[in-house]
Each structure stands twice: as C-alpha cells, then as structure tokens.
Amino acid sequence: MIGVGIVPSPGEMTTGLHIRRNCRLGQFDGLTAGLAPGHVQANLVILPSEWAADFLRFCQANPKPCPLLAVSEPGSPALPVLGADLDIRTDLPRYRVWERGELAGSPTDVTSVWRDDLVSFVIGCSFSFEEALLQNDIPVRHIALGSNVPMFRTSIPTQPAGRFHGPLVVSMRPMKPADAIRAIQVTTRLPAVHGAPVHIGFPQAIGIEDLANPDYGDSVPIEAGELPVFWACGVTPQAAIAAGRPPFAITHSPGCMLVTDLKNHHLSLL
Amino acid sequence: MIGVGIVPSPGEMTTGLHIRRNCRLGQFDGLTAGLAPGHVQANLVILPSEWAADFLRFCQANPKPCPLLAVSEPGSPALPVLGADLDIRTDLPRYRVWERGELAGSPTDVTSVWRDDLVSFVIGCSFSFEEALLQNDIPVRHIALGSNVPMFRTSIPTQPAGRFHGPLVVSMRPMKPADAIRAIQVTTRLPAVHGAPVHIGFPQAIGIEDLANPDYGDSVPIEAGELPVFWACGVTPQAAIAAGRPPFAITHSPGCMLVTDLKNHHLSLL
Numbered sequence: 001m002i003g004v005g006i007v008p009s010p011g012e013m014t015t016g017l018h019i020r021r022n023c024r025l026g027q028f029d030g031l032t033a034g035l036a037p038g039h040v041q042a043n044l045v046i047l048p049s050e051w052a053a054d055f056l057r058f059c060q061a062n063p064k065p066c067p068l069l070a071v072s073e074p075g076s077p078a079l080p081v082l083g084a085d086l087d088i089r090t091d092l093p094r095y096r097v098w099e100r101g102e103l104a105g106s107p108t109d110v111t112s113v114w115r116d117d118l119v120s121f122v123i124g125c126s127f128s129f130e131e132a133l134l135q136n137d138i139p140v141r142h143i144a145l146g147s148n149v150p151m152f153r154t155s156i157p158t159q160p161a162g163r164f165h166g167p168l169v170v171s172m173r174p175m176k177p178a179d180a181i182r183a184i185q186v187t188t189r190l191p192a193v194h195g196a197p198v199h200i201g202f203p204q205a206i207g208i209e210d211l212a213n214p215d216y217g218d219s220v221p222i223e224a225g226e227l228p229v230f231w232a233c234g235v236t237p238q239a240a241i242a243a244g245r246p247p248f249a250i251t252h253s254p255g256c257m258l259v260t261d262l263k264n265h266h267l268s269l270l
Numbered sequence: 271m272i273g274v275g276i277v278p279s280p281g282e283m284t285t286g287l288h289i290r291r292n293c294r295l296g297q298f299d300g301l302t303a304g305l306a307p308g309h310v311q312a313n314l315v316i317l318p319s320e321w322a323a324d325f326l327r328f329c330q331a332n333p334k335p336c337p338l339l340a341v342s343e344p345g346s347p348a349l350p351v352l353g354a355d356l357d358i359r360t361d362l363p364r365y366r367v368w369e370r371g372e373l374a375g376s377p378t379d380v381t382s383v384w385r386d387d388l389v390s391f392v393i394g395c396s397f398s399f400e401e402a403l404l405q406n407d408i409p410v411r412h413i414a415l416g417s418n419v420p421m422f423r424t425s426i427p428t429q430p431a432g433r434f435h436g437p438l439v440v441s442m443r444p445m446k447p448a449d450a451i452r453a454i455q456v457t458t459r460l461p462a463v464h465g466a467p468v469h470i471g472f473p474q475a476i477g478i479e480d481l482a483n484p485d486y487g488d489s490v491p492i493e494a495g496e497l498p499v500f501w502a503c504g505v506t507p508q509a510a511i512a513a514g515r516p517p518f519a520i521t522h523s524p525g526c527m528l529v530t531d532l533k534n535h536h537l538s539l540l
Contacts, residue, residue, distance in 0.1 A: 177470045184454045185466060196455060200447045201471060201497050227471050227497075270540070 015039065016083055016259040020091035029093045029108045031255040033127060033143075040193075040264055041257035042069055042082070043123040043234035044092060045241070046110075046250035049074040052119040054162030058240060059121065061159035065168055065236035067124040067192050069262070075116035082260040088120045094253035096238075101245035110250050118250070123234050124193035125257055126171055128264045132186050138179045141220040148255060149173065150214035151233050155207025156198070158236060166243035170198060170230040172211065174222040180229050187231065192267045199230040206230065216254065285309065286353055286529040290361035299363045299378045301525040303397060303413075310463075310534055311527035312339055312352070313393040313504035314362060315511070316380075316520035319344040322389040324432030328510060329391065331429035335438055335506035337394040337462050339532070345386035352530040358390045364523035366508075371515030380520050388520070393504050394463035395527055396441055398534045402456050408449045411490045418525060419443065420484035421503050425477025426468070428506060436513035440468060440500040442481065444492040450499050457501065462537045469500040476500065486524065 013019055013028070016039045022028035032041055047055050052074070059066035070079050077089045089111045097105040097113060107113075126149065130140050142149045149171045156168040175183060180200060188196045199206050211228060212219045216235055222228060241249050252258060283289055283298070286309045292298035302311055317325050322344070329336035340349050347358045359381045367375040367383060377383075396419065400410050412419045419441045426438040445453060450470060458466040469476050481498060482489045486505055492498060511519050522528060 177472060177475065178468070181454055181467055181470060184451055185458050188455050188458070197451055198448070200451060202447060202495055205447065205495055225472055225475055 016261045017085060019259040020083065020086060023093050023108070024087065024090040026108065029256070032093060032257045032259055033255060036259050037131070038263055038265070040069070040260045040262035040267065041125050041127045042260060043125050043237070044088070044250070044252040044258050045121040045123065045237045046088070046118050047121070047246055048115070048248055049117045049119050051163070051246045054164055054244070055121060055237075057161035058158070058164040058237075059123070061161050062236065063191070064195055064198060064232035065158065065234065067194060068121060069124055069192060069260075070122040072120040074119050077114065077120075079120060079122060082122060082258070082262060084261070086260075088258070089114050092252050092258050093256040096251045096253050098241055098246070098249040098251065100247055101242045106253050113250070115248075122258060122260075123237065124267070125234050126194055126231060127257065128193040128267060129187045129190045129231075131264050132190060132268075133183055136182055136186050138175065138183055138186070141174055142218065145220060147220065148217035150211070150219050151216035151235055152208045153215045153239065158240060163244040163246070164240040166236070166239040168198070169216070169233040169236040169239055170206070171217070171233045172214070172228050172230050174220065174226040175229050176226055180227050183229060189268045189270050191269065194232050194234070197229050197231050201227050203228055286531045287355060289529040290353065290356060293363050293378070294357065294360040296378065299526070302363060302527045302529055303525060306529050307401070308533055308535070310339070310530045310532035310537065311395050311397045312530060313395050313507065314358070314520070314522040314528050315391040315393065315507045316358070316388050317391070317516055318385070318518055319387045319389050321433070321516045324434055324514070325391060325507075327431035328428070328434040328507075329393070331431050332438075332506065333461070334465055334468060334502035335428065335504065337464060338391060339394055339462060339530075340392040342390040344389050347384065347390075349390060349392060352392060352528070352532060354531070356530075358528070359384050362522050362528050363526040366521045366523050368511055368516070368519040368521065370517055371512045376523055383520070385518075392528060392530075393507065394537070395504050396464055396501060397527065398463035398537060399457045399460045399501075401534050402460060402538075403453055406452055406456050408445065408453055408456070411444055412488065415490060417490065418487035420481070420489050421486035421505055422478045423485045423509065428510065433516070434510040434514040436506070436509040438468070439486070439503040439506040439509055440476070441487070441503045442484070442498050442500050444490065444496040445499050446496055450497050453499060459538045459540050461539065464502050464504070467499050467501050471497050473498055
C-alpha cells in the first residue's frame with residue numbers, strides 16, 4: 001500500500017498544478033484518485049530513446065490500452081501540452097523504477113536517476129471515464145468501496161511492436177445491464193482514455209479464471225443480475241516492459257498518477 | 271405465414287418506389303426483409319383522428335419502441351416526406367385491420383375501409399439497424415437462419431399516454447460479447463430505428479421466462495459464450511392497440527413493412 005502520511009490541506013489539491021507542486025515539494029506522495037476533480041490524470045512510461053520508437057509503435061498498435069496523450073522530446077522533463085509548469089521528474093506522488101524488466105525501486109522523485117536520453121510517454125487513464133460514468137449516475141463498485149479497481153492479465157495478446165509484447169491487461173467493473181449499455185455509450189466517446197469496453201459477460205472467454213483474484217488492484221463483489229464489464233487498462237504497458245525487458249524504465253506507481261491541467265470534458269469526442 | 275405467391279422479378283424490387291408500385295398493382299404481398307437494400311422500411315399504425323393525439327403522446331413518451339418517422343394529415347393517404355408517389359392505403363404488401371383491439375382481418379389493400387378521419391403514423395424498424403450491423407460484420411442469427419426475429423412481451427411497462435398503455439415488446443439477437451459492444455455503438459447512432467438496446471444478458475430481469483418461446487416471430491438458438499441482446503421493438507404499438515382498444519385501427523402485417531424512399535445511411539446521428 002502506498003503511504004498517505006503526507007497530505008496537504010484539501011484546498012491545495014483542487015488543480016493539477018496544486019498537486020504537482022505538492023509532489024515536487026515533497027508534501028504529497030499518496031494516491032491521486034478523487035483529487036483535482038475534472039482534471040485528466042494519466043499513466044506514465046519513461047524509456048531510453050533507443051527503446052522509444054518500439055514503444056511508440058506499441059502504443060500505435062494498441063490504442064485501447066495505450067492511448068497516448070503526449071510524448072516528450074528526448075531528455076526533456078517538460079510536457080507543455082499537459083501543464084506549463086510540469087516537470088515529469090518530480091511532479092508525480094510516486095514512481096516505479098525498472099531495470100531489465102524487474103522492479104528496482106519506488107521513489108517519490110526520479111531526478112537522481114534522470115538521463116538525457118529519456119523519453120516520457122503519457123497515457124490516458126480510466127479515472128477520466130469513471131468521472132463520466134459517475135456523472136451519468138452509473139455506480140462504480142470499487143469507488144463506492146473506496147478500493148482500487150480490479151485488474152486482470154488476459155489471454156488476449158497485445159499487438160507486438162519491436163521488443164514490446166505481452167498480454168492485454170483489463171480493468172473490471174460490475175454493472176447492471178442497463179448501466180452497462182449506457183457505460184458503453186459514455187466510454188465510446190472517450191477513446192483517449194481507453195474508450196469502449198473490450199469484453200462483457202464471460203471472463204473465461206478472455207482467460208480470466210477467477211474474478212475474485214485480480215492480478216492487480218482489489219477484488220470487488222459482483223451482485224446477482226450484474227455483468228462484469230472489462231476495459232483495456234493502462235497497466236498493460238507495465239506488462240509489456242516486464243516482457244520486453246528494457247535495461248531501464250520509469251513508470252508511475254499504481255494509483256499515483258500524473259495530474260495534468262487538461263480537463264476530462266475536453267477529451268470527449270462528442 | 272404470409273403468402274409469397276406473387277413475386278415480381280428481383281430487378282423490379284430494388285427501390286421503395288418499385289416495391290410500393292408492385293404492392294399497389296397486386297403484384298407483391300410478401301415479406302419485405304432484404305428487399306430494396308439501403309432503403310428505410312417502417313412500421314405502420316393508422317388510427318382515427320379522435321385517437322391520434324393520445325397515440326402521438328404515446329410515441330413521444332416511448333421513443334425507443336415508437337420512433338416516429340412521419341405522421342400524415344388526417345384523412346390523407348399521402349406521406350410525401352417518405353415517398354413522392356406514396357399511397358398508404360395500397361402500398362404495403364399486407365395490412366392488419368383491428369376492431370376494438372381485436373384483429374379483424376389481414377387484407378392486401380385498405381382502400382375499401384379507408385375513412386377521412388384516419389391518421390397514419392410511420393415508425394422506424396429494426397431492419398435499418400440490422401443492415402448497419404451486417405455492414406459492421408456482426409452476424410445476425412435470425413437473418414442467417416432466414417427466419418423472423420424473436421420478439422417478447424416484457425415486464426417493463428410503457429409510459430401510458432391517454433388510453434394507450436401496455437408492455438414494452440423487445441426483439442432479441444444473440445451475440446458474442448465483442449459484437450454486442452459494437453452493436454451497442456452502431457445502434458446508438460440510430461435513434462430513429464429504436465437506437466441502443468434496452469437490456470443485455472438476463473432475460474428474467476425483464477420478465478422473459480423462456481427465450482425459446484418468443485411471443486412473436488421465431489425462436490433462434492443461443493450458442494455458448496453469447497449474450498442475448500434486447501432492443502425495443504416496433505410491435506409495441508400493436509400491444510398498446512390491443513390494450514387501448516380503439517374502435518378501429520390499421521397496422522402493417524408483421525414483416526410486411528412500408529418501404530420508403532429514405533436511405534438508412536441518412537438516419538445515422540453521426
């Protein structure tokens with residue numbers, strides 16, 4: 001579990017800029033769910049430029065798990081389209097550092113391991129579509145329970161690109177049928193944050209044997225009359241890093257997202 | 271079963287105008303599924319003007335089963351927005367005549383029972399969205415089997431309006447989960463022909479005890495790994511007529527639709 005010992009006052013956490021500054025100053029290192037309502041939160045992958053072209057192709061070939069919101073210049077910690085003041089080395093609550101596909105640490109700042117050949121990839125996150133679901137009065141079980149969404153490695157392979165490959169990872173939300181139909185409509189409008197579901201109804205058909213044992217996140221109960229609905233998940237790139245084994249990589253720590261200045265409403269196709 | 275004894279050559283059945291002329295000349299009295307590809311086919315309800323305001327309100331309150339494409343002037347057999355040459359008394363292959371909510375006949379022409387107070391309501395039909403499903407390479411079971419779609423009276427009440435009320439009638443198409451998701455997207459674009467499904471997955475939740483025994487149409491097999499997907503159906507008004515018991519009404523005979531000059535592509539929201 002991520003530490004939540006350092007928590008600024010809520011009044012300071014209502015915009016992406018506030019949260020990024022608190023992270024940079026060492027005043028926040030917790031989970032970002034529910035913070036800065038309305039603002040786009042995002043997954044992060046940082047790779048050496050020698051691996052960047054492969055990963056860019058991997059995202060292009062797998063747009064549902066890996067919808068790219070922005071890509072940095074090599075070596076630059078700035079991502080001006082996501083926030084004028086943004087420094088990708090310091091502005092997330094917590095990171096994961098990977099060496100040859102293995103987790104090597106979970107620091108709150110990656111300045112000390114920064115290199116001038118690193119390229120940052122910022123990938124859309126389900127928090128944006130969950131906000132849209134709640135605005136449509138569609139209950140989201142794990143949010144109601146205050147837990148993390150359950151995520152599963154599937155038997156669906158991603159489209160390989162260069163050295164990157166691996167399983168599609170999905171998140172699951174149980175829903176009443178009419179809510180599931182509306183959720184498909186709502187998330188169809190949001191391809192930049194995983195878009196429409198990839199499966200509904202039969203977990204075993206996509207290689208999930210036990211919904212009560214997710215590979216990441218927390219399990220949630222499924223009530224009678226509910227269908228499990230599965231969306232492509234931004235954890236998929238972490239599985240591809242574990243499979244592709246680049247010598248060095250940085251990602252966000254699960255649940256500790258990059259909070260941007262973009263607004264969720266602006267992502268909607270319609 | 272509707273007679274298909276009188277069948278003109280296929281070359282004469284490629285537009286709404288061709289089909290309506292053949293009906294008018296007594297040269298066609300069969301099912302219209304698959305005829306005049308690309309053209310909008312429609313459900314028909316004809317009521318005395320004294321009942322028209324109630325029915326108009328019924329359609330407004332129940333847009334998923336009763337999406338109105340056109341309403342005539344009282345007494346006029348013309349519907350110029352659907353076809354310049356259209357005469358609603360002669361241009362369908364076969365009709366149903368209703369007296370006090372009971373079926374009183376199935377003529378191929380209603381000129382002899384026409385009255386100068388009759389108002390025609392033309393309502394979108396699932397044939398339009400089925401064409402869109404097939405264009406998206408989504409198999410439609412009853413079409414593959416050459417049978418009618420299975421339809422069911424549900425426990426979902428329509429919104430009553432004046433003297434009209436009754437159950438929502440739905441049509442059911444079994445689909446693989448990914449096809450069901452795509453079908454929800456495709457039909458969402460088509461609110462004029464019933465739009466998105468009203469239910470998916472649990473027939474008993476909407477009062478359907480046995481999918482093998484439809485109330486109208488033919489049963490179709492559901493394969494392992496398929497979900498039953500339910501759309502609001504244009505037969506709903508016939509159930510409302512049976513419940514509301516107007517002294518006189520005319521509808522199309524099931525499967526013998528009005529074929530218009532409108533194009534299915536033009537109905538799409540997007």
